Amino acid sequence: MNKFNELLDQYPKTNIKPDKKHSILPTVLKLLEPLEGKTVVDVGCGEGFFSRAVAERNSDVVYGIDSSNSFIERAIKKDCTKVVYKVLDMFSSELPMCDVINAPFVINYANSLDDLKKLLVNFFNSLNNGGKLVLVVDLPRLDLSEDQIRKNRKFGAVKRVDGGLVDGANIKIELFNNEKYICTLNSNYFALESIERLLSEVGFKSIVRHKPIIDKYGKKVYGEEFWKDYLELYELGYLTAIK
Ligand SMILES: C[S@@+](CC[C@H](N)C(=O)[O-])C[C@H]1O[C@@H](n2cnc3c(N)ncnc32)[C@H](O)[C@@H]1O
Numbered sequence: 001m002n003k004f005n006e007l008l009d010q011y012p013k014t015n016i017k018p019d020k021k022h023s024i025l026p027t028v029l030k031l032l033e034p035l036e037g038k039t040v041v042d043v044g045c046g047e048g049f050f051s052r053a054v055a056e057r058n059s060d061v062v063y064g065i066d067s068s069n070s071f072i073e074r075a076i077k078k079d080c081t082k083v084v085y086k087v088l089d090m091f092s093s094e095l096p097m098c099d100v101i102n103a104p105f106v107i108n109y110a111n112s113l114d115d116l117k118k119l120l121v122n123f124f125n126s127l128n129n130g131g132k133l134v135l136v137v138d139l140p141r142l143d144l145s146e147d148q149i150r151k152n153r154k155f156g157a158v159k160r161v162d163g164g165l166v167d168g169a170n171i172k173i174e175l176f177n178n179e180k181y182i183c184t185l186n187s188n189y190f191a192l193e194s195i196e197r198l199l200s201e202v203g204f205k206s207i208v209r210h211k212p213i214i215d216k217y218g219k220k221v222y223g224e225e226f227w228k229d230y231l232e233l234y235e236l237g238y239l240t241a242i243k
Contacts, residue, residue: 001109001186004046004068010183012074015049017156017177022218023230024136025053028104031134031210031240035059038099041126043090044106048075048083054102055082063096091119095126104136108187112168113198116190120202127243133204137195137237138187140171148233154179154226159235167194192237204241212238 004011014020028050032040036058042051045064055062065088066072075085088095090106101123110116123133140159144152152158153176162170169189175182192209199207212234214227 001188005070007183007185008047008068008070008074011071012047012049013177013182014156014175017175017182018154018218018222018226019156019230019234020049022221023212023214023234024104024236025050026215027210027212027238028102028134028136029053029057030213031238032057032100032102032132035100039063039097040100040102041065041095041098042083043095043101043103043123044109045075045085046071048078048085050102050104051075051083051085052078059100063098065090065093065095090122091115095122097126097128099128099131101127101131101133103133105138105187107135107195108138108171108190110188110190113190113194116195117198117202120198120204124202124204124243129243131243133199133239133241133243135195135237135239135241137190137192137239138171138173138235139192139237140165140189140235144233148229151229152233152235155230155233157235161189165189165191167191192239195237195239199239199241204243206240206242208240210238210240212236 039061041063045051045066051064062083064085067089072085072087140161158174160172171187173185
């Protein structure tokens, strides 16, 4: 679907996109709390953007897992002694046992609802009882005007879906930093309702949707005016679920 090894130099440029740095990261960190003494698995860690941020909190052990050798090598080079990086395929490998799973932007790589259910079973099995799963999912919209799409480009991402909002439909995601094109990724659309149903079938409880936050640094650096409409236009879903 995506040749991540070929995106090794481009993808890390997304780390300073306004939306990723000042909304997605602080929102995810807030949803992962409490981290004190917890073992965390960051699924699809790439070169460790979220893993390092989690390790800086009071977490105990952090595993960063990714199927791309090149990204894991890059993550290890960035060095954070508290993170244990491993090359693992989330669909076919057993994940380390943990208290918290962070899975941002990865469940949309499932090819079908069946595939997605198997992945959620894998997550469920690697969580200790009472453990928490945090999901960030791509939720493209069909109702945005050209002007609203331009605003989303300014925030960092433009998403288009082929064939309507049907489970499994292909999503094209163009990523930008300050309007400068970074790269295009492909993923698959799943309705929040479908994900919630599967989570529940797998055995997860307390399944909750969340709204993103924008951190104070984002408001300081870009100004309040810049973020106007972000909370109406963002094309992401945030879900937490408990085993
Ligand atoms: C959109 S990137 C996100 C990287 C990182 N979480 C971030 O936000 O900076 C998706 C990551 O998922 C990884 N990935 C894709 N399929 C995977 C799989 N089956 N198992 C584990 N990782 C996978 C890719 O190699 C890539 O690093």
